[in-house]
Amino acid sequence: MSKITRVPGYMQSKGNRNRGPIGDREIRYKCSMQNTILDVLRARPGWQEVSGPNTAANQQQPGQKGPATSSTGGTTTTKTSDGDWDFYWCDREWLHANYDTMFLQEHQKILHFRNHYELTRKNLMVKNLKRLRKQTEREMGKKEAESFDFFPTTYELPSEYHIFVEEFKKNPGIIWIMKPAAKSQGRGIFLFRKLKDITDWKKGEYQPLTDPNREVPETYVVQRYIENPYLIGGRKFDIRVYVLVVSYNPLKVWLYRSGFARFSNSRFSLDSIEDAYVHLTNVAVQKTAPDYDPDKGCKWATQQLRQYLTAKHSADAARKVFQGIDNIIIKSLQSVQKIIINDKHCFEMYGYDVLLDSKLKPWLIEINASPSLTASGKDDYDLKYGVLNDVLNVLDLENRLTGKEKRVGGFDLIWDDGPVLADDGSMECSVNGSSTTANSFLGCHSERKKQLREIYTAAQALKKSVAS
C-alpha cells in the first residue's frame, strides 16, 4: 500500500476496544479467506485482526505462526466475541447461515448482499435480465430493449426443456453449451450439436419426479455457444472485470480500471468441441493442460488488451468495446436492483466475465460474487492486492475521504443513482477526452498510488478548512 497522508485524529490506535463506532480506535476485522485479501487486511495500518469461528485466524495450520505484523502497521490477533468486529470479509455460506439472526451496528460492514445469487447464479441472472428486457420493450420500445442483447439465448433446464427443444429445431447445426447453474471453474460444462448428445445427461438429470426418493435434478442452463469469438494469436479469451457495488438503493457502482483477459491454452477450432482447453477460458481448466506453461501464463492485463484493440482497429472501436462492457454492468445490476435486499452494511465485489465476438461485440458470460483472489503469479498478485486495497479505500472505514470523490485509486464511480460524467479535461485514456463522456476508464492507465496520495491530501485540506 502507498504511504498515505493521515487525517489527524483518525485511526490513532488507543487500544480502545469498546464496541460501537470506530472513532479514534483501530478497526477490527474478521476474514474467512486465506488468500490475497488476508494479506491486504493484515498489512493495513491501524487494522486489527480478530479471531472467532469461521475466520482465517482460527484456521492456522499446525506450526504456522499467527498473523504477521507488517512493517506498514499490521496487527496481531485478538480473540473476541462474535459480534466484536467492524469489517467482515466472510464467505457466502457463512452469510446465508448467520445473517438473518444477527444485529449489526450502524457502522459495521460485511461482504455480500443476502440474496446475491439473484445475479450470480447463471439461471437467475438470465431470468432477471429477460424480465427487465421485456419491461423495457413494453415501456420504452423495441429499440431501447436492444441494449439488452448482450447475453446469449439461454434456457433453464430441466424447467424449460421443451421451449429449448423448439428453439433447437429452429436452428439446426448450431452449437450449444450446457452449464450447471450453480457451479464454477468450468465444472460440469460441455458443448453439443445434436439433441442425442444430451441423452446421457437427460437420463441422469432430467427424469420426471415420479420417484419420491429421487433427488431434485441439478439445475442447468443451456446457452447458445458463441462460435465466432474474437481471437488473439488464434486463441479465445474472456475478460475479467472488477465491479464494486456499495449500495443497491440508490444504485452506486465503482468500476476498476485494471483486470485481465484469460486465454485458452490451445488454438480455437470448432472441430473439437469436446476439448476444454480450446473452448473454456477458466484458469482452473487451462492450468491442467499438459503443455501449460506457468511462466508464460494465459493472462493479459486489460490495459494491454485495450492497447492491442486500439492499435489493431482504432481508438473508436476500442472505446465502443469498453462502452459495451459498461452497458452490460449497469443493465445487469439494474435487472436486480429491486430484488436484491438492500442493506447499508453490505457491499459486493463482483467479477464479471465478458467474451468478445469476432465483430468486437461484448457478451456477458457470468457474474461472480466470489471472484478468485488466489494469485497465479506476481502480476496477478499485484493486481488483486491493488483491487482489494482499493475496495477498502472506497469503503473508507477510516473516514479519510470527503465522500464526493469520483475516483479512488483504481476505482472510478460509474453510477451514482444515474450515470456519472467524467470531469472536464479528463484525458487519461486517449479516447476519453470530453466533459460529456462517462466516468469510466476500464483498460486505461491507472496510477493508483499517486492518485490516492492526491485525494487524501485534498480531503485532509478540506476537512481542516471546514474545521477552522
Ligand code: ADP
Ligand atoms: P464457470 O462458472 O464454470 O466458470 P462460465 O459460464 O463462466 O462457467 O463458463 C466457463 C467458460 O466457458 C467461460 O469462461 C467461457 O470461456 C466459456 N463459455 C461459457 N459460456 C459460453 C458461451 N455461451 N459461448 C462461448 N463460450 C462460453
